[in-house]
Amino acid sequence: xxxxxxxxxxxxxxxxxxxxxxxxxxxxxxxxxxxxxxxxxxxxxxxxxxxxxxxxxxxxxxxxxxxxxxxxxxxxxxxxxxxxxxxxxxxxxxxxxxxxxxxxxxxxxxxxxxxxxxxxxxxxxxxxxxxxxxxxxxxxxxxxxxxxxxxxxxxxxxxxxxxxxxxxxxxxxxxxxxxxxxxxxxxxxxxxxxxxxxxxxxxxxxxxxxxxxxxxxxxxxxxxxxxxxxxxxxxxxxxxxxxxxxxxxxxxxxxxxxxxxxxxxxxxxxxxxxxxxxxxxxxxxxxxxxxxxxxxxxxxxxxxxxxxxxxxxxxxxxxxxxxxxxxx
Numbered sequence: 520x521x522x523x524x525x526x527x528x529x530x531x532x533x534x535x536x537x538x539x540x541x542x543x544x545x546x547x548x549x550x551x552x553x554x555x556x557x558x559x560x561x562x563x564x565x566x567x568x569x570x571x572x573x574x575x576x577x578x579x580x581x582x583x584x585x586x587x588x589x590x591x592x593x594x595x596x597x598x599x600x601x602x603x604x605x606x607x608x609x610x611x612x613x614x615x616x617x618x619x620x621x622x623x624x625x626x627x628x629x630x631x632x633x634x635x636x637x638x639x640x641x642x643x644x645x646x647x648x649x650x651x652x653x654x655x656x657x658x659x660x661x662x663x664x665x666x667x668x669x670x671x672x673x674x675x676x677x678x679x680x681x682x683x684x685x686x687x688x689x690x691x692x693x694x695x696x697x698x699x700x701x702x703x704x705x706x707x708x709x710x711x712x713x714x715x716x717x718x719x720x721x722x723x724x725x726x727x728x729x730x731x732x733x734x735x736x737x738x739x740x741x742x743x744x745x746x747x748x749x750x751x752x753x754x755x756x757x758x759x760x761x762x763x764x765x766x767x768x769x770x771x772x773x774x775x776x777x778x779x780x781x782x783x784x785x786x787x788x789x790x791x792x793x794x795x796x797x798x799x800x801x802x803x804x805x806x807x808x809x810x811x812x813x814x815x816x817x818x819x820x821x822x823x824x825x826x827x828x829x830x831x832x833x834x835x836x837x838x839x840x841x842x843x844x845x846x847x
Contacts, residue, residue: 521551524611524678525592529557529584530602533564536723541566543605550611553594557584582690582698585674589684597684601675604631604722613717614678625683625710626703628672629718631660637724640813643806645724647813650796655755659714669714670707674699676720683710696740730813731820738824756825763822 526544530537537556544554545568554571556562559578565571576587589597596615600606614627633645651658660673674690677699687705690698706712725733741756772782797810 523594524596525594527588529581537602546608555588583692599677606720626679626712631722633724640727671703734820735824738821739828741825759821760825
């Protein structure tokens with residue numbers, strides 16, 4: 520008997536990326552799949568197949584879209600992937616074999632690589648995410664690494680048993696960004712999360728302006744991240760804000776005599792660290808400059824989002840985060 524699995528894909532609209540996602544999900548080997556496309560409203564365009572079900576529940580967060588889709592399915596296994604991503608054809612079978620073999624493992628994830636055909640800023644942003652300077656402790660997801668237990672996974676690449684998802688309480692429907700971090704914290708209380716290099720997907724890297732909006736939106740969610748009290752796991756999210764404050768002080772410290780020397784020396788070391796990390800990724804002079812800009816923007820915009828959140832100066836984060844979609 521083939522194993523049944525529901526693939527849940529929250530989306531905003533039907534576009535070429537969602538079409539690619541659906542087609543690649545349909546190519547999964549040795550698994551009987553059902554694809555649940557969850558949108559705000561009924562999609563005008565769609566791929567017709569007995570394996571695809573289109574659901575729409577109004578304008579709700581992606582976390583609640585996933586929860587409602589899980590309630591709809593009767594399959595033992597569920598998988599989450601984003602609408603701007605697509606899996607390799609052995610994605611599910613590799614993950615489900617792991618879940619069947621070890622009941623202590625409650626979630627499996629793996630690498631999410633940038634689209635192979637990306638160019639320009641999107642290509643460079645995808646390359647920059649291979650550095651810990653942007654991806655932090657999750658940099659392992661951007662590279663091939665050995666199988667290992669981890670504390671956090673991304674909702675663009677999650678496979679687990681439906682019962683384990685339900686027993687963990689599902690995703691918090693009130694969290695717009697960081698709902699996957701919250702879910703993983705709950706999963707870790709009852710089981711383990713495994714990263715496997717065999718569970719691969721491809722995830723589109725944003726262009727420059729959408730990237731800036733995304734980093735800002737991530738920064739504004741710092742209160743959700745720390746409200747759960749998992750400080751050691753999440754302390755890395757404070758770093759961009761501290762770096763932003765550090766850089767903001769530059770013109771003021773130039774008037775402080777001896778402190779100025781220490782500050783400027785530390786700034787040189789900081790930039791040399793960034794340069795060293797970039798050269799590890801590429802030796803192309805133009806790409807070095809562009810990735811330098813990407814990393815600096817990644818720090819400053821994320822940090823500004825966190826600062827503005829604390830000051831109560833943020834706007835509609837959902838609108839900022841998703842506004843690029845209307846231009847796709």
